[in-house]
Amino acid sequence: MTDEKPTLTPLVIGLTRPPMMWGIPLNAFYIIVGVTLIAFLVTTSFWSAVIAPFVYLALFGFCSRDIRILDLAQVAGRRTPRTPNRLFWRTNSYGP
Secondary structure (H helix, E strand, C coil): CCCCCCCCCCCHHHHHHCCCCCEEHHHHHHHHHHHHHHHHHHCCCHHHHHHHHHHHHHHHHHHCCCCHHHHHHHHHHHHHCCCCCHHHHHHCCCCC
């Protein structure tokens, strides 16, 4: 047995970063496309494309602090159950 330290390779943040387009993750880009498309289908006007830059800026602001904020929100929405006393407290309350 030797007391040599094992060779470590540093983990580069680029290896763990999700695929991105225009500085935001792809799932945020899909949200922009979806919101713009739904707005177009509701209004049947090409003026609904004006919404896209505002949605992009909002999502860029959310993702600038934590790149995985949308993934965290998705997991929290799936894993956090609704409680029976939600109607009384108007929120999920796990205490009395």
